[in-house]
Amino acid sequence: MRDPDVRDPDVAPTVFTPDALASRERARRFETGLSRAGLGLMPRLGRRASDVLLARLLRLLADRHPRAFEALREMADARVLIEPVDAPVALLMRVGPDLSLHAVPRGANGVGGGAVGGLGEAGVADAVVRGPYARLLDLLEGRIDGDALFFRRELTISGDTALILALRNTLDGEEEMDLVADAASIAGPLARVLPVLRRNAGPVLDRIEAARRLLPPPLRRGIERVEARLAGVLPGNSPETGA
Amino acid sequence: MDNFELICPAGTPAALRAAVDAGADAVYLGFRDETNARNFPGLNFTRQDVADAVDYAHARRVEVYIAINTYPQAGNLGPWQKAVDDAARLKVDAVIMADPGLLAYAAKHHPDLRLHLSVQASAANVEAIRLYRDAFGVRRVVLPRVLTVPEIAKLNAEIDIETEVFVFGGLCPMAEGRCSLSSYATGLSPNKQGVCSPANHVRYEQRGGALASTLGGFTINVFGEGEQAGYPTLCKGRFVATGAGEGSGPAYLFEEPTSLNAMDLLPELKAAGVRALKIEGRQRGKAYIAAVVRAYREALETFAAGRPVPHIDLQAMVEGGTQTTGAYTRAWR
């Protein structure tokens, strides 16, 4: 029988008050928005520069998570398109010996429209995973259960189901990844700013939120529109039109 | 009062650590091949992974069980016997098996290895359970999900080995180990190849706002816009019955997409003499494992302290967005 006093000695229990939890939740949303905006900048860098950055990210991830990346290299050569419906860019991951990651711009109707193939110069994907950016990030980082997302219809998959399952299980088998921090660390100065940002984002956002509630509604809506544009959700590129 | 033992799933080393840290008493897992009933791509443990898992779990006084619960192919016993040998060598705390030949092999070659009878053996009556105990020294039986709680109580009164029952997760509505639905559509089954509705036979299609799931080329379900989805298994497919009246559309024949949750039945299961509670889901992500194990640990501690079992919301984790107490309370039986 398990002795309740003998819990994992390495893991100190963390207790969050509801307020602290909500604040963390807001900080996470901010971080998600920030990283989505970063992804949105990829096409402006040009294909070659964005490929170089993503290759660097992949190398960094492979160093931090050798078990998963070895498994990805051992898979048969195949391409999975990871398509956030609310961002201007999708990611094409090639698994197998030639492991690589590319940013693919989403057209007004989405790169693959949820279907397999149709990637233009990027070639043909064997499988496509589509969903809101925040959910895909949670999934890639192992913070959320993929089956639960699928049951709730927050995620759609098409093409080679076994390939998606293998990718999901391989990444989920890792300890939680911190893709936002890893992505920031290849982007130079952001790496130094992020920890400070993370510490302060919650409380600062709380204050902004409180101040925002005092604004007259038209002004509030204006601010929301600017935020949406910054996060890459431009009008006319909503999930609905991308479907 | 002795508390229940909480037996938790792990499909990956990270999931195992999540289960241990969230309060499992034992974690069950499988090798990376067809010797266990969750032979899914990218899932399960290499021999080295198992060695590390045993170290991690034992350092925290948590046990590790290995499921070797498929039926060996005729003429190809090697992988199954090797799995048993390796389980013993790796010092796991129990092996969970279904095949009588394999149980005999384990009992003969590894007399110290603790044997549990898998749900895949579908042993649901006193005579069957006594046979496994007498012939192979089986110490615990995982009961198939076809019995009501009063039936479990009656069974426990007549046997002298421990019983383990499923309390949460995916459901096989058929008697386990006997279902061939997946074989009809794909040629592969959980009983022999370790996988029901294998992913390489499954395709999903968006049809407008609807989601269609196909298995082996057969459309087995279409989920309307906004409707929660389920696993692509035939038992949870929608069918049109031959001879059904005009205009009657496809309907669930065996079971709807739903997950078992028997948290409200802890007092009844305790009174019925159940020793261990099992959570299903070796194919699920570590976020599911952490959430469900933590919820059940909290429920068990509260129950053991004599307080009413709290309602813990696990709705976000369930298939089809619905929960059931399954056969435990099924009135129509």
Ligand code: SF4
């Ligand atoms: S078809 Fe359903 S009942 Fe049969 S093995 Fe698969 S999940 Fe279980």
